[in-house]
Amino acid sequence: MARKRRKKRKLEFSKLILVFETVLVAYVSHRVLGFVGRAIELDYTGSLPYLTTFISAVWAAYGTSVSFYQSKSGKENIKKIEIAPPVSYTDTDFGYENDDRDC
Known part of the structure; x- marks a missing residue:
């Protein structure tokens, strides 16, 4: 019995950048908050403007x-919707029978 091989989807470059940046932001935030926590433990009373900046x-x-990624993907999805075949739904698709009763 032959199996169909699924075509491996290549990760888009913009998604790769966004994932990398998410990991980087999480790491930087964790390190900065750790440094601030250490300063509080040592009773540091000065300000930390360079960290907040x-x-x-x-x-x-x-x-x-x-923001730019969402804008880009929104434009791509509009193109995909325009070329997709139209979908028509009827009441029977959802398990409803049209028997002219109210409610």
Whole structure:
């Protein structure tokens, strides 16, 4: 019995970038929060403006990437919907019989 081989879907480059950036943002956030936690444990009373600036910049870049990725995928999906065959649904597709009763 021969099995059909599924065509292996190649991961899109934009998805790969987004996954990599998600991992990077999570790692950076974890390290910064760990450093801040250590500063609290050692009763550090100074300010940490460089850390807040760094983490803000990382999250801003991530937000921009996600926004552009969603815009790109939305445009791609519109193209896919336009070329897809039309779908028609009837009441019998959902298990309903049309017997002219209200409710």
